[in-house]
Amino acid sequence: MSQTTTGRRVTAADIARSLGISRATVGFVLNDTPGQTISEATRTRVLDEARRLGYRPHVAARALATGRTRIVLLVLPDWPLDFNLRRNIEEASLALDEAGYALITYTPHPTGHSRPLWETLQPDVVLAMAPWAPGQVESMRAAGVTRIIPDPDAPPQAEWHEEGPALQVGHLASLGHRRIAFAGSADPRIADLVALRRHLALEVAAERGLEPVPAADIDLTDASAGAVLAEWRAAGVTAIAAYNDDVATAFVGAAQRSGIAVPAGLSVIGHDDTPIASILEPRLTTIRVDTVGLGRFLAELALSAVEERPEPSVGPELRVALVERASTAPPRAG
Amino acid sequence: MSQTTTGRRVTAADIARSLGISRATVGFVLNDTPGQTISEATRTRVLDEARRLGYRPHVAARALATGRTRIVLLVLPDWPLDFNLRRNIEEASLALDEAGYALITYTPHPTGHSRPLWETLQPDVVLAMAPWAPGQVESMRAAGVTRIIPDPDAPPQAEWHEEGPALQVGHLASLGHRRIAFAGSADPRIADLVALRRHLALEVAAERGLEPVPAADIDLTDASAGAVLAEWRAAGVTAIAAYNDDVATAFVGAAQRSGIAVPAGLSVIGHDDTPIASILEPRLTTIRVDTVGLGRFLAELALSAVEERPEPSVGPELRVALVERASTAPPRAG
DNA sequence: TTGGGTCACTAGCGCGCGCAAGTCGCGTCA
DNA sequence: TGACGCGACTTGCGCGCGCTAGTGACCCAA
Incomplete structure (x- = not known):
């Protein structure tokens, strides 16, 4: 049984009504709200009912209430996406997903006149792999994006991981x-x-x-x-x-x-x-x-911004490594 | 003057308060709500004040109120994105943007376990260029997506534009x-x-x-x-x-x-x-x-679904054309 | 017996917006 | 002169959720 049966979407209020308890309790259970004590019996009843009804939180409502969209926007350059970058992004996406964030990639096109995605999506963080182009930062700020990586106010620092x-x-x-x-x-x-x-x-x-x-x-x-x-x-x-x-x-x-x-x-x-x-x-x-480590690092970077904790440092596992195969050898003598 | 000055975001209520009029009037002006008569004087006052304050509608609030996110999700296969496809997408994105929709592209990865984007984004339409994989349709339906293109219930029809x-x-x-x-x-x-x-x-x-x-x-x-x-x-x-x-x-x-x-x-x-x-x-x-025509067609397809009007037919301008250059010639005699 | 302190909940506000329904003054027409 | 229509608004609800500020019931120490 899910919302497809009724035609309307299932809300937390539906769960509460069906169980004869208050909406707040349902909310506390579903969010594991800290500082709230819920009996184990109620907790499982709520969880079961949520599953039975096919409940999905309404992201827009949640975004409105919390003020965050849980969206991370990754701005990509107009490159042909090479193999590594793709794996990279995928890994970052996975790590962010585990933390409850959605990673969305976006390539602004110089000739396209469509509104940049950070205006329409109002992401919590906007992340790029290269320095910002002039005007982009202003556009993001005007759109209300406060968390921007790399930080446009920080002095330009050494590029990542280019060894x-x-x-x-x-x-x-x-x-x-x-x-x-x-x-x-x-x-x-x-x-x-x-x-x-x-x-x-x-x-x-x-x-x-x-x-x-x-x-x-x-x-x-x-x-x-x-x-x-x-x-x-x-x-x-x-x-x-x-x-x-x-x-x-x-x-x-x-x-x-x-x-x-x-x-x-x-x-x-x-x-x-x-x-x-x-x-x-x-x-x-x-x-x-x-790539895996790099992807996780990227995710960590975004999360640290949105949760206001210190930036992760580049771990030693992010180092590059030589893979010696058959295309190199000592020069021919003489 | 914009929300960066005050620290809080500018809402329609701010405009109303600052002008001494009701929030509804502001809403009617900003949305050009049909069936509402607004004097030209008020209309320009509202518009000017909105600009002055740097007002941006809060997408989540709007989504909550209207029940639509104005997001079109384009599901891409795991191809290397060739030149044409990219131009295609860009054109579609542009056309949708003009209609007030945001196009987001997404490549589900078989190995990735992250939640598919249609669950997190709750797009109005999900669009794909190839037939749906088993399970995807169920997943979308469960997530509350009702507009799916190509229609999974329709009999499989001839592929588009393959001439x-x-x-x-x-x-x-x-x-x-x-x-x-x-x-x-x-x-x-x-x-x-x-x-x-x-x-x-x-x-x-x-x-x-x-x-x-x-x-x-x-x-x-x-x-x-x-x-x-x-x-x-x-x-x-x-x-x-x-x-x-x-x-x-x-x-x-x-x-x-x-x-x-x-x-x-x-x-x-x-x-x-x-x-x-x-x-x-x-x-x-x-x-x-x-590609341009194809992109616009794609956008039109999405819009027709969300606005419940009939599907566009493939126009003649979408036909492919032979470009005769120097790599073909009659076979050598004998 | 009473006061205080959990535990397990509930009432209800606020987020920002869209929009249905209502209000009020003014001209128009029978 | 009163009924009516209409232009130009305002009042206020509802969307679904997070979360603060309660509210009883129960237990335990003084």
Whole structure:
């Protein structure tokens, strides 16, 4: 028996009426309200009746009464959602769900004129993975959103968890490579992240006293990897650190097409450990990121904002890790 | 001056108080309530004051009062969101926004145990692009969702707007090709759509009295297109109709790698007219789908459900169109 | 016997909004 | 002159829920 039978939705008042008790009692039981003592008998009667009637709290009514919507809005950049990000979001969604919050993802489009979702949804928290664009913060504030992450008032701090490039370069260097190149993607939507990883790679190379790292961004949709590779080979490059596994794949393909064996003649290391990395021949050495941990961290961040407790610190389990496979090897002697 | 100044949110009552009029009048003005006569003077005073105070209606309160959330939930399959689909959604979102509805997209994940979004959001309409999975409909009904599209009670009807394969085969046949192959994608997530397009292609070929169409699904992540192509060539295939532009691209690449010129030695036609189609060399002949029209149609479908008016019929502008470029040509004589 | 202190509840307000029903003054027409 | 219609409002309820401020009944110590 549920609301479909009666046509009207089942409310807490229905439960109370059907049991001959007050609405407040029902509310206390259903919410486990602290500071209220309810006899075990009543408690189970309420719970059973709620189940029997198919009761579902009315979210709008609850939102009106509490002043919170229990919605977390995750603003995504206009990227192609890569494998990791998707798992990430899913994990965050799961963790938030357990805490009674719904995670909704949203990609504002520059050309679209539709009202941003934070106006229509009035979420408790708005979360983004990249810095806010100008105007967004004002728009959110005007819409009544008070909890915004990253905090627009805080000084810009170091990007999260970007230790992959250091691991890539470190690994290649420890194998004995001296001339390493960094390969990015030319997709304009991820330009910031590409630039960041490139910067970090160059930095680490300099610290380790390697020769200057040449860098180039390739277009995955054309054959530009081949041309870049030829250039780099001419310049004596023996290893490539790629922005992600897709870019790495493009270079492995280009190498094979020009008769260069991987890893004997060229080492390539990817980033993200996407499924393709372990399928490819040779299997890709890459950087694994802890998507599950990252997702939970994201959820924790949102919850800490809405429940006003201190921000979680990045745990050690969020660290990235090197996954050594078959696409890297010491440079050919001589 | 807005609610950020006072700390509390601005309500319609604030406007009324500040103007010395009743809350109802404010409501009538703000909603353009039909059947109410409001003097022009009062109307502008209310509107001005609302703007001055930075009034935003409280969505939860409105939802509680009206019984509708003005949310449309679009359930997406676990596909990689291709270019067209994204444009599609964006257009639908825009059209719905104009009508005062918010479009939220959601991908239920089989492994995720989080509550489906239709339970937490209580949307007015739930919309999907593919048939419902078992259990989903029950879950939605239990959550109180009454408007479900496609209607689970209606007999399964022909899929929307799938005329692309017929156009592909028709075009190739009219160029003089007699042995045409259909190339699908092996991605399991889009297996249904691939199967549908394959089926339609075979059907049209049979109708046109062509020789039986060989078909194969390739994995875009490996080199399987090359092997398939070799086989087809041996069987006398002169043209390929591809599931989408990506698959077409894979075959163009495979052909070039084995020294077959496109379109002189092999015709390839794609589907979707993604950006890559016009960039590739040779530029891809493909099928353009009216994403904008389709998006508006989707929005119209949702609105018709929520406002209980008849479903829109598919307009002629939603038809697919052949985009003739450089990857198809008559077969080589002899 | 009385006062105080649990325990297990109930009465009822407030959240912000939509809207049905009522009010009041003013012109119009028989 | 009174009935009536109409424009321009106001009064007030209800949506479903959370939760504060009670209210009895019962027990126990003084």
